[in-house]
Amino acid sequence: MEGTVMSTLADIVVIAAAEAFRGDGEIFASGMGTIPMLGARTARSTFEPDLMVSDGEAFYVGNELPIGGTNKVVEGWIPFRSVFDTLWGGRRHVMMGASQIDRFGNTNIANIGSWDRPKAQLLGVRGGPGNTINHSTSFFIPKHTANVFVAKVDMVSGLGYDRAAELSEWVQRNHRLPRVVTNLAVLDFNSADHSMRLVSVHPGVSVADVQAATSFELVIDGQVGETREPTDLEQAAIDRLDPRGLRHREVS
Amino acid sequence: MSRDKRTTEDDAIASLSDGMTIGIGGWGSRRKPMSLVRALLRSPLKDLTIVSYGGPDVGLLAAAGKIRRIIYGFVSLDSIALEPHWRAARQAGTIAEPVEYDEGMLQWALYAGSLRLPFLPTRAGLGSGVVDVNPSLRTVRSPYADGEELLAVPAIRLDAAFVHLNRSDMSGNAQFLGPDIYFDDLFLSACDPGHRYLSCERVVPTESLLDEGTFHTLRINRSMVDGVIEAPNGAHFTTCEPDYGRDEAFQKAYATAAANPDDWRAFSERFLQGSEAQYQAAVAEWKAQS
Numbered sequence: 001m002e003g004t005v006m007s008t009l010a011d012i013v014v015i016a017a018a019e020a021f022r023g024d025g026e027i028f029a030s031g032m033g034t035i036p037m038l039g040a041r042t043a044r045s046t047f048e049p050d051l052m053v054s055d056g057e058a059f060y061v062g063n064e065l066p067i068g069g070t071n072k073v074v075e076g077w078i079p080f081r082s083v084f085d086t087l088w089g090g091r092r093h094v095m096m097g098a099s100q101i102d103r104f105g106n107t108n109i110a111n112i113g114s115w116d117r118p119k120a121q122l123l124g125v126r127g128g129p130g131n132t133i134n135h136s137t138s139f140f141i142p143k144h145t146a147n148v149f150v151a152k153v154d155m156v157s158g159l160g161y162d163r164a165a166e167l168s169e170w171v172q173r174n175h176r177l178p179r180v181v182t183n184l185a186v187l188d189f190n191s192a193d194h195s196m197r198l199v200s201v202h203p204g205v206s207v208a209d210v211q212a213a214t215s216f217e218l219v220i221d222g223q224v225g226e227t228r229e230p231t232d233l234e235q236a237a238i239d240r241l242d243p244r245g246l247r248h249r250e251v252s
Numbered sequence: 253m254s255r256d257k258r259t260t261e262d263d264a265i266a267s268l269s270d271g272m273t274i275g276i277g278g279w280g281s282r283r284k285p286m287s288l289v290r291a292l293l294r295s296p297l298k299d300l301t302i303v304s305y306g307g308p309d310v311g312l313l314a315a316a317g318k319i320r321r322i323i324y325g326f327v328s329l330d331s332i333a334l335e336p337h338w339r340a341a342r343q344a345g346t347i348a349e350p351v352e353y354d355e356g357m358l359q360w361a362l363y364a365g366s367l368r369l370p371f372l373p374t375r376a377g378l379g380s381g382v383v384d385v386n387p388s389l390r391t392v393r394s395p396y397a398d399g400e401e402l403l404a405v406p407a408i409r410l411d412a413a414f415v416h417l418n419r420s421d422m423s424g425n426a427q428f429l430g431p432d433i434y435f436d437d438l439f440l441s442a443c444d445p446g447h448r449y450l451s452c453e454r455v456v457p458t459e460s461l462l463d464e465g466t467f468h469t470l471r472i473n474r475s476m477v478d479g480v481i482e483a484p485n486g487a488h489f490t491t492c493e494p495d496y497g498r499d500e501a502f503q504k505a506y507a508t509a510a511a512n513p514d515d516w517r518a519f520s521e522r523f524l525q526g527s528e529a530q531y532q533a534a535v536a537e538w539k540a541q542s
Contacts, residue, residue: 058431130376
């Protein structure tokens, strides 16, 4: 029977992140940060066993490695050069963060304000341009607010659908933003014009709450469901993979 | 016998000139040639172009006003996501010419440079903010049936390169023993002969190079290196696996001091004014006290 164990918001968010990797098969499921990494590992431990996951440094891990764990079975070597080869080769799906995201999925991790003289210098574009143009890129945003879900991002570190549409046919075939997971909801771009669509809201969150925390109008087609809870098996995997409960520090 | 190329940080830096393009190996706060960076900080050199997967190397050089132009994919301390000096410099607008690339584009630029090609094509960067803020970037069309338009990443050639490895012999046959060589071989290969400086934890006899690692770890050979500097703990406070990990406590102290001008002056006076030996002694003293 499902639902016998009480799941927290963090558990629900982890499963929503894991779902991004469903159907990916034998590719590198890469997660930036605790919840994306936990999502990839949970997917691998449950419904997507062929996924490859890394230790976040330079190795593919063959065993079920908890977050922060060191007792790893190395099944492959993935130094940064191989990461680039793998991602340019399309055998990767990354879930990363974004400080800003717009309705077509353009994202920004580089800077807030003008690039010439930023109000806040953040990371720089890092691998965002190469990730988004070469393979599936999903996003995890721990705090869904109108300052993150903006009309226009200040610097495009990751390509959205409108920008990809102006590039080659190859790019349009390979550019894919499967989903956006936040502390409030799950969103995707499966709408007629690839603008952001509300897929589900987490328990206790309303559609109006999500829209109010978003600076652009979300596509809402039909009934918006509630984000599912983990099954007992999935919950057990999450607890094994994050015994110290680090996921609760990212969303609460 | 191969040539003895051993030298010191200060002699290496003394061979450089204002306005040079210097590539710095490592990645973020990992295996950075910090003893060379510290020597560069002590020197009067200025108006430099820096090429780096940036960490505290970029932060320190930015704070010291050494950087006129910089080509980078990011600047981060890894366990501390944002580099405070870099943030301050960018927000104050003191970096005259920042050139921001996708991480993979930077690899491609160095690889093109190392192969003496004018550019290499890629899709990474197309349609992104990178082309918005670098209007001099050009595209190239595939001459084959697909006709696809690709970004032509211009080659980078360096005047000087700094890398830090685990072991080397005295002529520059060098070894990485950690999990990743990063792009250190490309930094050396993209550099004109003359100022390719390799620091290492320990200089060992050539016949001992396979004592600690397999032949796969010998990715840098003496044709890529002009000067070898023995610098134990030279990557401090960044990682140098397996010799040592990142000094997280010291990195935190660095980042905290960097956030406040008075604290930074004190930190700089305590750690960065003297020689490398004085730096290492000051760090040891700091650790004993904390």
